[in-house]
Amino acid sequence: MSMPSELFRLLDVEKAYDVGRKGGLFASGPRRRLAALDGVRLSLKAGESVAIVGESGSGKTTLLRVLLGLTSPSDGRALYREKDITLLQGEDRDRFCREVAMIYQDARGSLNPRMSILDLVAEPLDHHGLCKPSERRDRVAALLSRVGLPPEMMERYTSALSGGQVRRVAIARALASSPAVLVADEAVSGLDVSTQAQLLKLLRDLQREMGVSLLFITHDLGVAAYLCERIAVMYLGRIVETGLTKDVLSAPAHPYTRALLNAAPKFFEPIAEPLGGEIPSPIDLPPGCRFAGRCPEARDDCRASDPELVAGAPNREFACLHPLIGEPAFA
């Protein structure tokens, strides 16, 4: 058992986009950079489930693209089973492709409209050579029934399916290669409450039965609480608090987490109007804590030094100079 238990590891990952000079094309000011991710540390162990929450624009999708190897970090390292994701080759890459499955926010768009459900769900099997041609239909039928769809649906196309059914097909397809990690970006948003609840139950059952790891992006704290043991709260390209979901949500340490909780009175409802004040532009952030402009706890030192994500309590990390629980991160 020399296999590391950590599947994903992000080591101080930074992803900056060059957004040109201030004042437009011919301006002579300094080049401006937009830090979509700024010093992100995160790990995902086998069998673990982690929710990434945060307002829109906080860098969740960028984080996911780095994890999937779709963009390379501009600094820091992103590892899968201790190997750089963007440098994976040969067998390692095949394994990554087989073990990491993505469930898209736009489930319909992630399924080729000119392929039948059979071919869509069988594509991972075919591609990775995971079953004999004679078993193909049976395997697809089993996967479909696992996600609660009748096997007769095989012959149909996604255009004939409802939104909930399409998401189930996407989940069946993601499960086809028996992945180690399911990565999902807002996989249940935009559905009616009962369909959402059914899909969440399905995902939780799958996670428990198959021991698959789950990395679930959501802006819904209820979804995070239901599905994931651990939570990471993001704000402007940084993880500002992380820990066990039940601990973090019952006693938030970071004022931003508390604000998110206050803004989400009921579970299973996306955060509507998160908190007062505009989310600042991630371009050219002022020095100090990036939440200072909106933080009710902010003091003078907050505008001077930028708090790092450090262990502030057992099993708990937060980036705040004046946390709401435990000892201050910095004395």
Added chain:
Amino acid sequence: MADVALSSPRAAPSRAANVWTYVRGHVWFVIAAVVVAAYVFAAAFAPFVAPFAPTEQDMMSFMAPPAWGPHLLGTDSFGQDLLSRTIYGARYALLIGLGAVLIGAGGGLVVGLAAGLIGGRVEWALMRLVDSLLALPSLIMAIAFISILGQGVDKVVLAVGVALIGPFSRTVRGDVLQVKAQPFVEAARLMGVGTLAIVWRHIIPNVIFPLAVQATIRVSYAILVSSGLSFIGIGVTPPTPDWGLMIAEGRSFVSFAPWIAGVPGAALAVLLIALSVVGDGVREQFDPKLKKEG
């Protein structure tokens, strides 16, 4: 077979009712489709349908007007039967239209795929070439190609086909760019599917269909351009019973024998209208964005 019909007595009338509802909702499409089918039939079975051979001269009747008798639609200045020539002419029209569109769509597929998939300088160069092709109307382009290639049915097909590559390339490239940005392409890449397989399995099937729809619409345009070439005397050579050529020949007699140009002219006009109605119908049927509600 009888059992099936008897065991489900409601199925048959309801299917007939469905057909009827469809026909009533798409009267013009159905009429146009029937007209096009009639042309295709006449073209395919011209030797059986036409009363005379297309170049057979009747020494007893020159420029005879349409009348009940051997020459229903009259004869031309060579004593050739206009009905027969027009029926044979459908062969050339449809052959040239289909052939040219196949060349144009095939070439457009290759150029559009190359531009959309490779991108960068290749795309830039190809699209500038397409722009320059599109700067001239297809008829002028076709005239230019004909002057290089020479006359004849095959040359006309080639010239009109090449002139159509430009517009087809542009739509294919646009579709490729749009499909390339779809999440399912990224999903395939994440699965580890190689570039060629992605193009073959995911991109081509999603651009070929709108291309086919566009092709049906452009058949009539290709026929019009080819008739134009023949009309100005640089397309198909006489005595081929080509409509454009026949109209050109009848032009000098329009004041006293208008049927010589009128019969092939009407045949051409009716086919063009029917084809564009069918093309629009096909597009409406398969393009969800254009589909009418209710």
